Amino acid sequence: MSDALLSADSATRRFGDFVAVDSVSLEVRAGEVVGLLGANGAGKTTLIRMILGLLPASEGSVALFGAEPSREARARLGYVPQGLGLWHDLTVAENLAFVGDVYGATIEVPDALAGLSTRPVGGIGLGRQRQVAFAAALGHSPELLVLDEPTSGVDPLSRARLWDAIHEAADSGVGVLVTTHYMQEAQQCDRLVLMSQGREVAAGGEADIVGDTRTIAVRTDRWQDAFEALDAAGVMTMLAGTHVRAVDATEAQVRAALGDIPAQLESTSATLEEAMVARERAA
Amino acid sequence: MTWGVSHLSVRYGDVAALTDVSVDVVAGEVVALVGGDGAGKTTLLRAMTRTVPASGGEVRAPGVAEIGFMPTQAGVWRELTVDENIAFVASAQGVKGADLAQRRAELLEATGLTQATDRLAGALSGGMRQKLAFSLAMLHRPPLLLLDEPSTGVDPVSRVDLWRMIAQAAADGAAIAMATTYLDEADRASNVVVLDAGEVLLAGTPARVLESMPGRVLSSPTRGPGSFTWRRGHSYREWVAEDPPAGVARAADLEDAVVGAALAKEAASV
Numbered sequence: 059m060s061d062a063l064l065s066a067d068s069a070t071r072r073f074g075d076f077v078a079v080d081s082v083s084l085e086v087r088a089g090e091v092v093g094l095l096g097a098n099g100a101g102k103t104t105l106i107r108m109i110l111g112l113l114p115a116s117e118g119s120v121a122l123f124g125a126e127p128s129r130e131a132r133a134r135l136g137y138v139p140q141g142l143g144l145w146h147d148l149t150v151a152e153n154l155a156f157v158g159d160v161y162g163a164t165i166e167v168p169d170a171l172a173g174l175s176t177r178p179v180g181g182i183g184l185g186r187q188r189q190v191a192f193a194a195a196l197g198h199s200p201e202l203l204v205l206d207e208p209t210s211g212v213d214p215l216s217r218a219r220l221w222d223a224i225h226e227a228a229d230s231g232v233g234v235l236v237t238t239h240y241m242q243e244a245q246q247c248d249r250l251v252l253m254s255q256g257r258e259v260a261a262g263g264e265a266d267i268v269g270d271t272r273t274i275a276v277r278t279d280r281w282q283d284a285f286e287a288l289d290a291a292g293v294m295t296m297l298a299g300t301h302v303r304a305v306d307a308t309e310a311q312v313r314a315a316l317g318d319i320p321a322q323l324e325s326t327s328a329t330l331e332e333a334m335v336a337r338e339r340a341a
Numbered sequence: 342m343t344w345g346v347s348h349l350s351v352r353y354g355d356v357a358a359l360t361d362v363s364v365d366v367v368a369g370e371v372v373a374l375v376g377g378d379g380a381g382k383t384t385l386l387r388a389m390t391r392t393v394p395a396s397g398g399e400v401r402a403p404g405v406a407e408i409g410f411m412p413t414q415a416g417v418w419r420e421l422t423v424d425e426n427i428a429f430v431a432s433a434q435g436v437k438g439a440d441l442a443q444r445r446a447e448l449l450e451a452t453g454l455t456q457a458t459d460r461l462a463g464a465l466s467g468g469m470r471q472k473l474a475f476s477l478a479m480l481h482r483p484p485l486l487l488l489d490e491p492s493t494g495v496d497p498v499s500r501v502d503l504w505r506m507i508a509q510a511a512a513d514g515a516a517i518a519m520a521t522t523y524l525d526e527a528d529r530a531s532n533v534v535v536l537d538a539g540e541v542l543l544a545g546t547p548a549r550v551l552e553s554m555p556g557r558v559l560s561s562p563t564r565g566p567g568s569f570t571w572r573r574g575h576s577y578r579e580w581v582a583e584d585p586p587a588g589v590a591r592a593a594d595l596e597d598a599v600v601g602a603a604l605a606k607e608a609a610s611v
Contacts, residue, residue, distance in 0.1 A: 096496075097496040097497055097498040097499070098466050098467065098468055098496040098498075098499070099466070183377070183378050183379045184377070184378035184379070185377050185378060185379075210493070210494070210522070211377065211378050211493065211522050212377045212378065212522065213376055213377025213378070213380060213522065213537065213603070214375075214377075214524060214596060214599040214600050214603065215599070215600050215603035215604065216377055217377075218571040218572075218573075218578075218600045219571065221571070221572060221573070222571050222572050225572040239496050239497050239500075240523055240525070241525050242523065242524065242525055242596060245573075245574055246572075246573065246574050247574075248575075281512075282369065282511070282512035282513075283512075285508055285509070285512050286509070286512055289505065289509070294501070295505060295508070296501065296504065296529065297371070297504055297507070297508040297511075297529045298528060298529055299528070299529065299530065299531050299546065299547060300370075300531050302508075329525075331497055331500075331501075331525065334497055335497050335498050335501045338497075338498050339498075
């Protein structure tokens with residue numbers, strides 16, 4: 059018997075003939091930050107809806123706190139959707155009071171937001187709105203947090219502060235599930251699960267997701283020519299300032315594509331993003 | 342050709358939206374404008390199209406006919422099909438005949454929309470729609486491309502396609518300025534300008550940005566004693582005002598450098 063706060067066991071969800079989530083198994087334990095990665099259509103949102111109890115599994119099972127997702131179980135988790143779920147016409151304090159009432163809790167306005175408590179949420183910056191949404195989600199002391207792209211649109215310092223709050227919650231024993239398609243957020247997680255076309259295709263740390271995907275850094279004074287030559291040869295290219303990265307390609311392929319363009323090649327480990335896209339393309 | 346702004350200031354009533362901002366947008370290169378919501382990225386791009394008046398400084402940009410502008414989360418007509426979107430922009434920009442046919446084929450191939458020309462733009466995925474919006478902005482091959490958060494909300498696979506199109510436009514000689522909230526994208530640009538509350542926090546090549554942060558960022562497995570600390574994965578970071586010893590980097594990467602510079606600014610304002 060697992061002590062996971064959240065577990066999916068070969069969870070599958072079909073819509074007619076379409077398999078949105080295909081036999082995915084996943085666990086989030088107390089104190090752990092798990093990142094859920096994948097392109098659009100990978101099945102992340104459907105899986106989250108199953109976890110929240112909004113969609114039953116067609117096969118397999120999903121458990122929240124060891125039981126089928128229910129209203130009681132949902133009251134023990136905090137959810138921050140991408141759209142934040144705040145009322146723009148209500149003030150910061152009113153938003154928190156309203157959410158508190160729903161859960162039977164009193165949610166104090168955090169110190170960092172004290173100066174803004176009487177301002178309508180629609181009139182404060184997005185970074186601050188995210189802090190309010192966090193305070194709302196954490197206000198009833200949930201045991202599990204589900205965050206959908208938690209720091210989309212905020213500046214790096216606000217992002218660092220939001221992640222401080224996430225880590226702090228995890229340190230106090232809260233389990234956290236984060237969906238993201240930004241690699242800097244993925245690197246904040248303890249463990250990652252990569253989904254593609256409904257399936258789990260890789261799991262573990264960053265190194266496990268990257269696997270043995272290599273990228274060749276192509277340094278040349280003629281990066282524009284190099285880029286066009288590699289692109290024409292069907293090599294997956296990424297721009298990196300004034301050089302080009304050839305993802306998941308061999309040195310021979312790169313040399314052949316470059317022809318007489320002089321270039322220095324250096325084989326490096328792929329970045330998380332490069333490896334993820336290379337896997338998606340191969341699928 | 343180098344476009345850009347010099348010592349630009351923009352005010353909205355009493356609010357300073359931009360203060361003394363200088364940015365070069367160089368042909369064949371991408372400059373990334375990095376900052377959160379409200380940093381001034383959109384105002385800067387709008388000032389370059391001259392739809393927002395400058396209260397000081399200089400704007401160096403061609404006329405609107407030679408600018409491709411991609412607004413944030415828009416730039417396509419959702420109730421028109423892919424083909425109708427292209428036809429509409431082509432007629433507005435005076436692209437026609439064989440040139441239009443060639444341009445249309447190129448852009449449809451790059452976006453992967455060749456089989457979807459009859460689809461309503463509103464029915465496309467977010468990534469597809471952004472790629473279409475980029476195609477429309479550059480349909481007339483403008484020498485200056487201004488992109489407002491083209492990749493926000495776009496998944497990694499579409500983002501790679503989008504970057505491929507951006508790199509292609511730069512390779513063809515366009516000068517490109519793109520706003521983004523993400524620093525991993527700034528690494529793809531030749532130059533980076535980090536905006537914070539309407540001011541330039543850091544600017545230059547990614548390497549130069551690392552060198553120009555005041556003080557240094559320390560990394561350790563435990564939380565430091567100062568108030569300027571933050572978590573990053575399993576380790577802690579701390580910004581301190583002292584310079585590092587010779588030969589030691591001020592920060593490990595752009596993310597640390599930008600957070601450090603923002604904290605340095607806070608420290609200076611207290």
